[in-house]
């Protein structure tokens with residue numbers, strides 16, 4: 001199972017994604033460059049994860065993160081995209097994003113409609129928010145990884 005590689009720590013610069021308007025779906029996703037994605041261990045399967053994240057050593061927030069080939073868009077490149085559960089005043093392209101993957105939510109699914117995708121996203125976020133209240137996960141917000 002994918003869980004054996006967790007928690008998984010990653011950091012890297014936020015780069016431009018495919019500009020296909022995930023923001024319009026109400027879900028901006030901060031993309032990592034390929035070198036960060038390539039470091040992922042093999043045991044980490046494609047799918048949606050929950051965890052915690054910070055931007056430029058700022059406050060640590062809850063997040064959901066997708067690893068995969070983006071089947072909805074018939075993607076060919078593996079990606080690692082983080083949706084931080086926080087409202088930011090500005091974009092943070094070029095800044096350093098630190099993430100800790102803590103749990104697996106579900107494998108990649110091919111969605112048949114935008115509505116289906118949005119509904120699943122709401123479920124993912126609800127599940128993540130609930131899980132991330134557990135002390136075993138909350139403790140990672142104070143991990144030295146975020147201050148080093």
Ligand code: ADP
Pocket residue numbers: 014015016017018019020021022023024027028029030031082083084085086087088090091092093
């Ligand atoms: P791209 O295709 O360039 O990744 P997106 O529509 O996915 O574009 O938007 C991602 C960008 O939105 C991030 O790189 C970041 O700068 C910004 N952003 C603003 N708020 C958030 C958030 N809560 N989570 C993730 N990214 C956010």
Ligand code: MG
Pocket residue numbers: 017018022028029030031081
């Ligand atoms: Mg994105």
